[in-house]
Amino acid sequence: MSNNKVIQKSHQIPKTTKSVEHKALSNCVESLGLAKIQQHIFICAEQTTPDSCSKPASLGSWEYLKKRIQELKLDKGQASHPICVFTTKANCLQVCCSGLIMVVYPDGI
Numbered sequence: 587m588s589n590n591k592v593i594q595k596s597h598q599i600p601k602t603t604k605s606v607e608h609k610a611l612s613n614c615v616e617s618l619g620l621a622k623i624q625q626h627i628f629i630c631a632e633q634t635t636p637d638s639c640s641k642p643a644s645l646g647s648w649e650y651l652k653k654r655i656q657e658l659k660l661d662k663g664q665a666s667h668p669i670c671v672f673t674t675k676a677n678c679l680q681v682c683c684s685g686l687i688m689v690v691y692p693d694g695i
Contacts, residue, residue, distance in 0.1 A: 622670040629688040631675040638682040647686050648675050
């Protein structure tokens, strides 16, 4: 057997491990409601090097966004309003010049 085949075989993950990992990933996707997401909001918060917005201000905006999305029940799709919005805190979106930046997909706003 060539060395290449030995290396490939030694890095193969057993099927039972793959199955357990797949189930865990599926459960995570389902619990987050990822399949129901219509919009995804990215917001600069907790930047490594805050340039245009202070770290406390960005974290305050992040907390407000999360709270408001939950108040409006947009964090989980419901029968009464199937729209589901997912939020992600980004280190830096690299387009700011005078304050916090937020991007909404797929709208591109």
